Amino acid sequence: MPWRKTKDAYSIWVSEVMLQQTQVSVVIPYYERWMTRFPSVGSLASASEEEVLQLWQGLGYYRRAKSLLSGAQYVLERGMPSDISGWRKVPGIGAYSAGAIASIAQELPVALVDGNVERVYARLLGDDSVGPKLTKAAWGWAEANICSEHPGDWNQGLMELGATVCTPKDPKCSGCPLQLECKGFLRGLVSELPAPSPKELVRDLTITFLILHHGGSLFFSRAKQGQWWSGMLVLPTPEDVPVAGWTEDLGRFVFRVTNNRVKAEVKLIRLETAPQGFEEVPLERLQDVPIPAPHRKALKLLQRI
DNA sequence: AATTCGGGGGC
DNA sequence: GCCCCAGAATT
Numbered sequence: 382m383p384w385r386k387t388k389d390a391y392s393i394w395v396s397e398v399m400l401q402q403t404q405v406s407v408v409i410p411y412y413e414r415w416m417t418r419f420p421s422v423g424s425l426a427s428a429s430e431e432e433v434l435q436l437w438q439g440l441g442y443y444r445r446a447k448s449l450l451s452g453a454q455y456v457l458e459r460g461m462p463s464d465i466s467g468w469r470k471v472p473g474i475g476a477y478s479a480g481a482i483a484s485i486a487q488e489l490p491v492a493l494v495d496g497n498v499e500r501v502y503a504r505l506l507g508d509d510s511v512g513p514k515l516t517k518a519a520w521g522w523a524e525a526n527i528c529s530e531h532p533g534d535w536n537q538g539l540m541e542l543g544a545t546v547c548t549p550k551d552p553k554c555s556g557c558p559l560q561l562e563c564k565g566f567l568r569g570l571v572s573e574l575p576a577p578s579p580k581e582l583v584r585d586l587t588i589t590f591l592i593l594h595h596g597g598s599l600f601f602s603r604a605k606q607g608q609w610w611s612g613m614l615v616l617p618t619p620e621d622v623p624v625a626g627w628t629e630d631l632g633r634f635v636f637r638v639t640n641n642r643v644k645a646e647v648k649l650i651r652l653e654t655a656p657q658g659f660e661e662v663p664l665e666r667l668q669d670v671p672i673p674a675p676h677r678k679a680l681k682l683l684q685r686i
Numbered sequence: 687a688a689t690t691c692g693g694g695g696g697c
Numbered sequence: 698g699c700c701c702c703a704g705a706a707t708t
Contacts, residue, residue, distance in 0.1 A: 398705095403692090439692090439693070445691095493703085496701075543703085544703075550701090577700095637693080
């Protein structure tokens with residue numbers, strides 16, 4: 382992992398934010414591009430949100446990118462935090478990320494709990510708690526077992542154990558250094574732990590994406606605050622386009638936004654004149670503009686025509 | 687404590 | 698399909 386080659390706090394910070402709810406293999410190319418374009422806090426702090434979102438495109442949870450930008454501005458003004466409570470005040474940095482940056486980059490003796498550590502804890506201690514209770518118990522355990530000599534290595538080792546040995550499915554107990562002190566293993570409960578939290582109900586809904594085409598350009602809306610992908614360019618919906626004229630059905634597909642299963646219907650509208658109140662993007666500039674993945678998928682239906 | 691934030695990987 | 702991912706902010 383490229384962020385392992387450095388102890389620069391900003392680099393670790395960027396990597397940890399990208400890694401929130403995102404797999405290592407997905408993050409690596411984004412991280413490389415990001416560090417090339419924004420090698421320092423100062424270079425990020427002076428960037429536009431547009432460009433930040435463009436580099437983030439495809440990673441999801443776009444709030445993280447906006448927080449990272451405002452966090453850089455915050456740190457540029459007030460200086461790099463030097464303890465965990467300082468990191469907790471930085472936008473976009475919660476308990477896990479603060480612990481990760483402080484212990485890995487600054488070698489401060491602090492704990493950290495992510496999904497990996499939580500799973501290792503639940504099995505090692507045989508704790509069948511669920512949800513927030515389990516998380517809280519894992520924090521208590523992690524804080525009681527901080528390695529004050531090498532806190533960063535310890536924390537990364539714990540996470541790596543969870544990622545490579547104590548995996549969610551098919552854990553490699555026979556190769557685990559903790560096998561003989563693991564209560565979950567000794568009791569034959571490894572496959573039952575951590576206890577699954579109750580499933581969230583999935584909502585089904587349908588939206589229509591309209592592709593407004595005129596004169597070699599497409600016309601987008603800007604997602605408002607409180608809407609999905611707020612601040613980004615998104616395809617208009619019928620509410621945005623009162624008078625539709627005739628539409629051409631381009632197809633449909635399904636995507637998910639956390640616990641929503643969304644059926645998207647895509648329609649093309651060829652306009653005689655440029656519409657008012659939309660942002661125009663020439664077809665050849667589509668690559669340079671941040672657009673959420675589902676909208677980009679909808680645009681692909683256009684290429685078949 | 688529960689919800690809301692994307693998107694992709696792996697099986 | 699389904700589960701999970703080196704979570705955080707908001708209510």
